[in-house]
Amino acid sequence: xxxxxxxxxxxxxxxxxxxxxxxxxxxxxxxxxxxxxxxxxxxxxxxxxxxxxxxxxxxxxxxxxxxxxxxxxxxxxxxxxxxxxxxxxxxxxxxxxxxxxxxxxxxxxxxxxxxxxxxxxxxxxxxxxxxxxxxxxxxxxxxxxxxxxxxxxxxxxxxxxxxxxxxxxxxxxxxxxxxxxxxxxxxxxxxxxxxxxxxxxxxxxxxxxxxxxxxxxxxxxxxxxxxxxxxxxxxxxxxxxxxxxxxxxxxxxxxxxxxxxxxxxxxxxxxxxxxxxxxxxxxxxxxxxxxxxxxxxxxxxxxxxxxxxxxxxxxxxxxxxxxxxxxxxxxxxxxxxxxxxxxxxxxxxxxxxxxxxxxxxxxxxxxxxxxxxxxxxxxxxxxxxxxxxxxxxxxxxxxxxxxxxxxxxxxxxxxxxxxxxxxxxxxxxxxxxxxxxxxxxxxxxxxxxxxxxxxxxxxxxxxxxxxxxxxxxxxxxxxxxxxxxxxxxxxxxxxxxxxxxxxxxxxxxxxxxxxxxxxxxxxxxxxxxxxxxxxxxxxxxxxxxxxxxxxxxxxxxxxxx
Amino acid sequence: xxxxxxxxxxxxxxxxxxxxxxxxxxxxxxxxxxxxxxxxxxxxxxxxxxxxxxxxxxxxxxxxxxxxxxxxxxxxxxxxxxxxxxxxxxxxxxxxxxxxxxxxxxxxxxxxxxxxxxxxxxxxxxxxxxxxxxxxxxxxxxxxxxxxxxxxxxxxxxxxxxxxxxxxxxxxxxxxxxxxxxxxxxxxxxxxxxxxxxxxxxxxxxxxxxxxxxxxxxxxxxxxxxxxxxxxxxxxxxxxxxxxxxxxxxxxxxxxxxxxxxxxxxxxxxxxxxxxxxxxxxxxxxxxxxxxxxxxxxxxxxxxxxxxxxxxxxxxxxxxxxxxxxxxxxxxxxxxxxxxxxxxxxxxxxxxxxxxxxxxxxxx
Numbered sequence: 066x067x068x069x070x071x072x073x074x075x076x077x078x079x080x081x082x083x084x085x086x087x088x089x090x091x092x093x094x095x096x097x098x099x100x101x102x103x104x105x106x107x108x109x110x111x112x113x114x115x116x117x118x119x120x121x122x123x124x125x126x127x128x129x130x131x132x133x134x135x136x137x138x139x140x141x142x143x144x145x146x147x148x149x150x151x152x153x154x155x156x157x158x159x160x161x162x163x164x165x166x167x168x169x170x171x172x173x174x175x176x177x178x179x180x181x182x183x184x185x186x187x188x189x190x191x192x193x194x195x196x197x198x199x200x201x202x203x204x205x206x207x208x209x210x211x212x213x214x215x216x217x218x219x220x221x222x223x224x225x226x227x228x229x230x231x232x233x234x235x236x237x238x239x240x241x242x243x244x245x246x247x248x249x250x251x252x253x254x255x256x257x258x259x260x261x262x263x264x265x266x267x268x269x270x271x272x273x274x275x276x277x278x279x280x281x282x283x284x285x286x287x288x289x290x291x292x293x294x295x296x297x298x299x300x301x302x303x304x305x306x307x308x309x310x311x312x313x314x315x316x317x318x319x320x321x322x323x324x325x326x327x328x329x330x331x332x333x334x335x336x337x338x339x340x341x342x343x344x345x346x347x348x349x350x351x352x353x354x355x356x357x358x359x360x361x362x363x364x365x366x367x368x369x370x371x372x373x374x375x376x377x378x379x380x381x382x383x384x385x386x387x388x389x390x391x392x393x394x395x396x397x398x399x400x401x402x403x404x405x406x407x408x409x410x411x412x413x414x415x416x417x418x419x420x421x422x423x424x425x426x427x428x429x430x431x432x433x434x435x436x437x438x439x440x441x442x443x444x445x446x447x448x449x450x451x452x453x454x455x456x457x458x459x460x461x462x463x464x465x466x467x468x469x470x471x472x473x474x475x476x477x478x479x480x481x482x483x484x485x486x487x488x489x490x491x492x493x494x495x496x497x498x499x500x501x502x503x504x505x506x507x508x509x510x511x512x513x514x515x516x517x518x519x520x521x522x523x524x525x526x527x528x529x530x531x532x533x534x535x536x537x538x539x540x541x542x543x544x545x546x547x548x549x550x551x552x553x554x555x556x557x558x559x560x561x562x563x564x565x566x567x568x569x570x571x572x573x574x575x576x577x578x579x580x581x582x583x584x585x586x587x588x589x590x591x592x593x594x595x596x597x598x599x600x601x602x603x604x605x606x607x608x609x610x611x612x613x614x615x616x617x618x619x620x621x622x623x624x625x626x
Numbered sequence: 627x628x629x630x631x632x633x634x635x636x637x638x639x640x641x642x643x644x645x646x647x648x649x650x651x652x653x654x655x656x657x658x659x660x661x662x663x664x665x666x667x668x669x670x671x672x673x674x675x676x677x678x679x680x681x682x683x684x685x686x687x688x689x690x691x692x693x694x695x696x697x698x699x700x701x702x703x704x705x706x707x708x709x710x711x712x713x714x715x716x717x718x719x720x721x722x723x724x725x726x727x728x729x730x731x732x733x734x735x736x737x738x739x740x741x742x743x744x745x746x747x748x749x750x751x752x753x754x755x756x757x758x759x760x761x762x763x764x765x766x767x768x769x770x771x772x773x774x775x776x777x778x779x780x781x782x783x784x785x786x787x788x789x790x791x792x793x794x795x796x797x798x799x800x801x802x803x804x805x806x807x808x809x810x811x812x813x814x815x816x817x818x819x820x821x822x823x824x825x826x827x828x829x830x831x832x833x834x835x836x837x838x839x840x841x842x843x844x845x846x847x848x849x850x851x852x853x854x855x856x857x858x859x860x861x862x863x864x865x866x867x868x869x870x871x872x873x874x875x876x877x878x879x880x881x882x883x884x885x886x887x888x889x890x891x892x893x894x895x896x897x898x899x900x901x902x903x904x905x906x907x908x909x910x911x912x913x914x915x916x917x918x919x920x921x922x923x924x925x926x927x928x929x930x931x932x933x934x935x936x937x938x939x940x941x942x943x944x945x946x947x948x949x950x951x952x953x954x955x956x957x958x959x960x961x962x963x964x965x966x967x968x969x970x971x972x973x974x975x976x977x978x979x980x981x982x983x984x985x986x987x988x989x990x
Binding site: 100103159164168169170171189195199305379383387497540549 | 639676685686688730736744748749759765
């Protein structure tokens with residue numbers, strides 16, 4: 066058995082930030098991830114990180130933009146905390162070595178981003194997430210007292226008889242050894258569930274493991290219906306083109322050459338919030354004004370070439386390597402695509418879930434600061450602020466608690482489950498990829514930008530059938546070393562739990578708010594639906610309850626961009 | 627849809643069997659990636675086929691492999707293009723080189739790459755307490771080191787590095803590019819110490835043989851060798867570090883000889899290198915004499931193979947238009963600032979025309 070005061074599961078930005086914060090406060094920390102930390106999906110955040118750091122800007126303005134962006138479903142106390150703490154977080158990162166873009170005076174420079182009333186996005190070219198992730202990993206290499214378990218796959222969380230979290234069971238991917246990790250607290254930081262959709266901008270590892278594991282031991286999930294479709298993804302493979310492109314001045318056109326955002330958001334145009342732009346694009350496409358490949362055009366040639374190379378270099382590469390387009394010279398075809406999980410494990414502003422000792426931070430969590438729609442460049446901020454707060458709180462919690470006694474029988478249980486999967490005769494059931502691909506297609510067809518009851522019911526039925534089929538899914542690899550086939554089967558189970566919760570919550574919310582647009586309930590309905598939808602495991606199905614949205618100083622009003 | 631054949635090197639450490647080749651046929655369009663092909667084979671035919679992969683967008687750095695012998699990311703190599711280079715029509719996919727294979731296409735990067743990254747003290751070491759606000763630095767300096775920050779640690783350069791093949795202890799292209807990220811960072815207070823450390827290490831910056839392989843294979847245009855050369859220029863020109871490996875002396879001798887003859891004088895290179903560029907000093911410096919004696923077998927091999935002859939050793943041939951070479955030296959040395967090529971920094975859009983260096987040699 067391995068033991069730590071604080072065990073962090075997931076080593077992207079939220080996880081690494083949490084681990085460093087907990088270690089700084091004296092906790093013995095272990096950080097565990099199914100991939101090497103620099104492979105984490107935080108890498109993919111291109112555009113930047115928001116903070117009201119300029120003297121002319123204010124945290125209140127940032128908070129208001131975030132509240133409005135969330136379509137008033139975000140909890141305003143949490144949003145206030147995030148926006149107040151943002152400037153210090155940026156400065157701390159700068160001091161650690163992040164190579165943030167500078168203005169002429171050598172001070173931190175900003176770019177414009179969607180849904181924001183000031184240019185408050187700090188950035189490193191268009192590799193901001195990667196740059197921050199790598200700098201945090203530098204700090205982990207420096208602070209060798211934080212114990213790293215790289216390429217370890219967590220299969221389940223463990224509670225004791227009193228309901229406290231006591232650790233987890235994980236598999237060393239390299240040799241297949243199953244180990245019990247005892248911990249005074251566990252911080253989940255293992256990202257979102259984008260892989261339940263196909264296509265998605267999300268990496269193959271984003272299979273909602275943390276959300277499913279927390280749900281399975283009784284932690285409530287919140288706002289699972291809120292799934293962000295990013296306005297600019299490549300058709301086919303779903304690759305991301307940063308919002309930074311529009312922030313730098315790129316325009317959107319339909320096939321008739323119209324700058325269609327004039328109709329939908331006359332003031333903010335391309336820089337309206339993401340749900341608004343994605344709906345506008347999808348409307349153009351659905352009404353026949355898109356290109357034959359089901360896209361509209363993003364024209365980056367407006368941006369000076371020198372600036373593109375300095376600030377959007379990754380997008381030059383993505384265009385060249387993945388679409389065969391030189392974005393400095395011609396428009397690129399894009400469409401809305403699955404991008405971000407606004408919902409997740411319900412937490413308070415210190416990352417605490419309803420299970421004592423269990424924390425969650427980053428995309429796996431729902432605090433909620435993003436509500437119905439996340440603003441661009443608020444996700445990195447969310448991971449860092451709430452990663453740090455979780456780490457600090459967990460370290461404090463660890464000081465006041467003893468290391469729990471955990472019986473090794475939980476490992477036996479997990480091993481039995483794995484032997485059962487490995488022992489199935491191949492050929493008797495469907496393959497992992499078959500189920501996974503069908504799930505992705507059905508989610509993208511029925512639980513996307515526009516939804517209605519018919520489609521959601523159909524998606525729900527499919528997910529139920531796939532859950533049945535997944536019980537007999539067969540794999541080829543019977544070994545212990547890097548058995549990715551087996552991990553795929555376990556991830557599939559996590560994904561199906563996630564998908565079920567998304568569909569149930571989307572059916573439940575009979576209104577249109579943020580990313581949830583119900584064509585059968587096209588209006589926002591504050592009287593009945595200004596509330597969170599909470600889901601908890603009841604038997605083998607999610608049971609629905611509601612919780613209040615915290616309002617502090619901003620009353621809901623009509624949302625215009 | 628066209629059929630593609632993938633010939634994949636398989637290895638399962640649990641089987642007790644040596645590595646072997648297995649061929650898979652996949653039906654995918656030409657513009658899909660080799661990774662898509664491998665995953666198709668894994669998903670539909672053999673789930674035990676193992677490769678690390680995640681983002682499928684060339685940002686996570688997981689899927690470094692060798693395709694038709696070239697170190698690349700499987701996710702940004704198109705099937706159609708790989709098939710054009712494929713011997714006998716089958717795209718050959720192998721694990722990366724210079725690193726131990728764990729299973730199929732998965733190599734142990736910890737034992738080689740990450741250990742070396744750790745070696746270069748890969749974290750910022752500023753002087754004293756941080757300021758209340760941000761450090762104020764030249765805007766260009768941040769863009770400059772962003773080229774090194776763009777490294778995704780895929781290992782392609784490590785796999786392709788010829789020096790590492792000869793000296794497995796060579797710190798290597800990726801870790802040295804990481805080192806430049808701190809040396810080039812004006813916020814770091816240990817620039818000279820870092821340079822001294824890397825110059826004095828027998829497996830450090832002078833272990834690179836300037837073969838360009840890492841630049842050719844890097845999927846992110848980090849140009850690791852360029853970063854190594856910048857470390858050398860910083861070490862020598864800016865800090866005058868004369869290292870114990872004679873890297874400085876060798877470079878000076880090399881450059882001086884070209885300036886003088888336009889052609890390399892092999893016979894003079896060795897003694898001049900050990901005499902900090904001076905033939906006379908090489909004769910009187912005891913350490914240099916010792917090194918030279920140790921190099922006698924090399925000299926004999928050179929004589930035997932005809933690379934040097936007693937005649938060319940004494941009277942070296944000059945290039946016909948040697949003045950032109952001298953003019954180039956003068957021109958380069960007349961610039962106050964060193965001109966460093968950086969792909970993040972290009973000229974103004976008006977000044978840029980088709981097919982310039984600024985496009986990094988990539989197809990427009």
